[in-house]
Amino acid sequence: MVYYLIICRSLTYAQRTAQVLERVGISGSVQRAPRIISKEGCGYCVRVAERRLTDALTVLRREGMAPKQVFLQTAEGEYSEVKP
Amino acid sequence: MIYFDSAATTLEKPPQVPRISAWAMTHLASPGRGGHAPGMGAAELMYHMREQAARLFHVGDPERVVLTCNATHGLNIAIRSLVGPGGTAVISGYEHNAVTRPLYAIPGVKVKVAAGALFDPDGVYAAFEREVTPDVDAVICNHVSNVFGFIQPVDRIAKLCKKRGVPFIVDASQSAGTLDVDLEGWGAAFVAMPGHKGLYGPQGTGLLLCGGEAQPLLYGGTGSLSARQDMPDFLPDRLEAGTHNVCGAAGLLAGMRFVSQKGVGRIHAHERALAGRMMDRLERVPGVTVFRGDSQSGLCSILIDGMDCEDVGEELAHRGIAVRAGLHCAPLAHQTAGTQDTGTVRLSFSAFNCSDQVDRAAAVIRTLAGTAEK
Numbered sequence: 001m002v003y004y005l006i007i008c009r010s011l012t013y014a015q016r017t018a019q020v021l022e023r024v025g026i027s028g029s030v031q032r033a034p035r036i037i038s039k040e041g042c043g044y045c046v047r048v049a050e051r052r053l054t055d056a057l058t059v060l061r062r063e064g065m066a067p068k069q070v071f072l073q074t075a076e077g078e079y080s081e082v083k084p
Numbered sequence: 085m086i087y088f089d090s091a092a093t094t095l096e097k098p099p100q101v102p103r104i105s106a107w108a109m110t111h112l113a114s115p116g117r118g119g120h121a122p123g124m125g126a127a128e129l130m131y132h133m134r135e136q137a138a139r140l141f142h143v144g145d146p147e148r149v150v151l152t153c154n155a156t157h158g159l160n161i162a163i164r165s166l167v168g169p170g171g172t173a174v175i176s177g178y179e180h181n182a183v184t185r186p187l188y189a190i191p192g193v194k195v196k197v198a199a200g201a202l203f204d205p206d207g208v209y210a211a212f213e214r215e216v217t218p219d220v221d222a223v224i225c226n227h228v229s230n231v232f233g234f235i236q237p238v239d240r241i242a243k244l245c246k247k248r249g250v251p252f253i254v255d256a257s258q259s260a261g262t263l264d265v266d267l268e269g270w271g272a273a274f275v276a277m278p279g280h281k282g283l284y285g286p287q288g289t290g291l292l293l294c295g296g297e298a299q300p301l302l303y304g305g306t307g308s309l310s311a312r313q314d315m316p317d318f319l320p321d322r323l324e325a326g327t328h329n330v331c332g333a334a335g336l337l338a339g340m341r342f343v344s345q346k347g348v349g350r351i352h353a354h355e356r357a358l359a360g361r362m363m364d365r366l367e368r369v370p371g372v373t374v375f376r377g378d379s380q381s382g383l384c385s386i387l388i389d390g391m392d393c394e395d396v397g398e399e400l401a402h403r404g405i406a407v408r409a410g411l412h413c414a415p416l417a418h419q420t421a422g423t424q425d426t427g428t429v430r431l432s433f434s435a436f437n438c439s440d441q442v443d444r445a446a447a448v449i450r451t452l453a454g455t456a457e458k
Binding site: 009010011012013015016019030031032039040041042043044 | 115116118119124127128130131134145146147307308309310311312316318319320321
């Protein structure tokens with residue numbers, strides 16, 4: 001499965017992000033950001049399904065919570081940054 | 085025992101408070117420190133706690149709810165964030181040492197006291213109007229005096245601060261859980277409160293609601309931006325270095341849920357009725373001075389002629405009635421009210437007290453007053 005990881009500045013912010021998405025029916029799980037993409041160390045992200053990214057970004061922008069970084073996680077476990 | 089010292093700590097808690105605290109100790113780990121189930125469970129609980137507080141105290145964003153050790157901890161952060169060496173603060177005449185000691189620890193600080201007469205909100209407001217000038221770094225005022233239960237005019241003081249562009253810090257130690265505490269409505273820079281009084285949480289918990297920029301008091305690990313050596317610039321991480329008191333937060337969450345379900349207004353009305361009943365009875369007793377006013381919450385202070393307040397406290401304790409005597413860590417409040425030489429005996433109530441307890445305690449105080457040396 002391919003997922004998108006919405007990088008968040010803190011655990012609390014990630015929880016808030018997931019909650020905003022949950023309210024509109026988009027499932028997003030809070031998890032630790034992989035070390036390889038969290039350059040400043042120990043971060044959190046919200047993982048959403050590939051097909052829900054566009055909707056998720058629309059909702060987050062509307063709520064004033066537009067993410068600064070989003071990564072694509074491939075089925076092979078590789079990460080590549082995408083323009084949010 | 086009849087416990088009338090809830091202004092210090094509410095002793096009887098809703099049963100779910102100790103239950104969830106005990107459960108958290110063996111089921112929840114450190115939030116933000118691991119992706120495993122006990123860690124994420126702790127994170128979830130912390131988030132629910134912040135959300136609950138945000139709803140209760142009108143904070144738009146749960147990130148602005150910071151878990152502290154107590155109100156004093158929050159007040160220290162707030163004061164240190166706004167008042168630097170040589171700075172100026174305006175405080176009410178009813179402040180606790182939790183405000184005055186952190187201020188006097190700042191080198192060269194100038195503290196102006198906006199003192200008004202006891203139970204005279206207009207007088208207090210007029211004093212703030214005189215003292216609050218645009219060069220002031222912060223205005224600090226408690227919502228309710230911990231000695232007399234005097235409800236101070238914080239709504240009006242908040243508007244004044246907004247108009248004059250001065251940050252406002254509210255000490256909600258005696259009002260959180262019994263009066264409307266409104267961070268956004270007040271436009272306050274900070275509101276500090278304990279978790280263990282009117283929110284029925286465990287000791288060792290408190291909240292700091294942040295409306296403005298805050299400076300850390302403690303530095304250390306936050307589980308975020310670990311590669312950097314400066315503290316994160318975002319809340320709550322900026323102010324929450326080190327492992328959280330998750331067990332305390334769990335109990336605090338349960339306590340706040342209890343307050344929300346019961347209703348802040350109902351709790352206030354109940355406590356105020358008990359305080360009113362107590363004062364009605366004691367005002368009729370010769371030799372008892374009751375400090376009473378219109379703008380008063382559910383606590384009251386008294387004195388018995390011919391008896392030291394500490395002796396009254398001691399005698400009542402021997403008879404199974406727990407009260408607080410002395411200066412209540414608020415010498416400034418006693419100075420303003422003219423009771424610094426005598427102190428007072430404070431009786432404070434909670435949602436778990438009842439009128440029968442008030443009547444029994446009033447009868448004991450009447451007997452004490454009757455036997456006091458005149």
